[in-house]
Amino acid sequence: MSRRTIDIAMNRVEGDLEVRVDVDDGVVVDAWSAGTLYRGFETLLVGRGALDGLVLTPRICGLCSVSHLFAAARALDGLAGVGVAPHGARLRNVTLMAEHLQNDLRQSLLMFAVDFTSPAYAAQPLYEEAVRRYQPFAGSAVREVLRTTKRMLEIVALLGGQWPHSSFMVPGGVVTVPSSGDLQRCRHLLAAFRVYYEQQILGCSLERWQRVTSAAELDAWLDESPAHQASELGFFLRFARAVGLDRIGGGYGRMLCAGGLAIPEGSRVRGPRGAAFLAPPGVATGTEVAPFDEAEVKEHVACSWYLDDAEPGGRHPFEGRTQPYASGAEGRKYSWSKAPRYAGKPAETGVLAELVVGGDPLFTDLVRQGGAHALVRQMARLVRPATLLEPMDRWLSEMATEPGPYCSPDVRVAAGRSAGVIQASRGMLGHWLEVEDDRLLHYQIITPTAWNGSPRDDFGARGPWEEALVGTPVPDLDNPVALGHVVRSFDPCLVCTVHAFGKSGRRGTLRLGG
């Protein structure tokens, strides 16, 4: 027996993340995930104007700004006492989906697949092809995804009137009214993206892909044509299976979706099985789905650097506190991330959770047969755009052709408590706030990575990716590439707080995200 502790270098993560594992006889037996930066936005917001979250929270992250704006607006919708105007809901959805499209492909091809070029895989038959595709700045897939995804934020700029730092969502809708030219331009951008997505990512039409509804049909699709095998999805499947990504990263198998992309009133877009959302809310244990109840969300801080004066079991975000407390726990506390729990248990969130909770037949079958694992989690991200492109175009078309308001009239935010819970690109994102005398009395935010990358909770249960790391083989302690696959399959994103032009040693270097 040879038990060793190793720290994993987690570069290519937004913000700062440290992962430590214990390895015994070449297998991970324990894991700890630490967020190393204090965010503090919750404290910053208290005492400010009721609407200030619409301006401040999009700046939490350099990438997820639309998601935070959406969650902040949803929370304020709840205090406004009016519904969201249908075109306002369409416009909100399309901008969030543009963020999804960009994130899903950049994460898949720039962040996840680059590990396929690790020297650890040099003996793999597909290695040279992986290098040709994913080598930074030179790989064919890298260059194409860089060129194509830069256009997605133009949709946000056209519809939101500004990018970066858009704050176009307000209680009851949006403040922008796009022209017919703006909407037509968005449809052109989307059509161009669809061509790229079908040709390069799927290797087939959306319609063909949508007929893949089971694990057996996925295998048949892969065998069907050289175009499918050569596509990014096809290559991902072949490489990931060859290196065993379907045998690592299982975790708890409990998945959470708060509900994303509500169908606006009067829209011809239909949610799965008639649901009111494109990504219906729910909690899956395996593939068994139960209703989602926001009241069951609690945040534990026993192992987080925050004051811990609650009874074991944590506090609901309406009662939550963000009071840094970095000493006195004799090593028990190890992360600036809190530990969100649903009904007292850890749960992962993200694209796989959305698809399983929504009853997607392919991913339900894949999880039923093999559980959640790194391959299926990452594959879900690569194919989510196939579920978004047609509804996006439909909503753009509806805005262009049907008259209707973009914001409800006479909106005033009342005093009270409200939660804005949405599905961001990486999973469930919640803003909980309380307003009194037009001021924010309370603000709490739970991000997707807080769910997935949480430390242990009040009862000692590991966070989802801590648990998913346990059991992972590590044949080479000097290059534990499989551990990176497991963590990256959750699409980690810790918030960046410092962004500077830095110097390392004698030579200046640019520093990313902290």
Next chain:
Amino acid sequence: MNARIVCLGNRYTAADDLGPRVYDWLAARALPPNVAVVDGGLGGLDLAPLVERSRRVVFVDTVVGLAAPGEVLVLDAAALARHAAGEVGYGHGGGLAYLLRALPIVCASPPPCALVGAAAPASQGLVARVAARALGLAESPEEGAVTA
């Protein structure tokens, strides 16, 4: 096309608020007709569409270890390229280094770029000097000494 001054940083931390404060300084003043100023926040690669539609881009950002306290540092395109050459990692946002390396891929004709920076913390006087230097470079690329 305009020249753009793209101010980078996080206005909520004194260690990184130079760019946003320079943005505020410039946005409060009348700028020459062919110069635009952008609050780029923490955007990196996502700023590519702005950069490619510019005649020239001057980034403003906090620098660490490259300038003495109170000094205004200017890096020209060649110096920026040298600093970015070792950058291979993509974070979700893709920072300035990633953007600089990706520009030849994502832009058909990348504009000339420079960076004006200073170490944190920045006094209001230093903010004004950085803003003036950035404005000078945006208007006339030959303005000011270039140090690498």
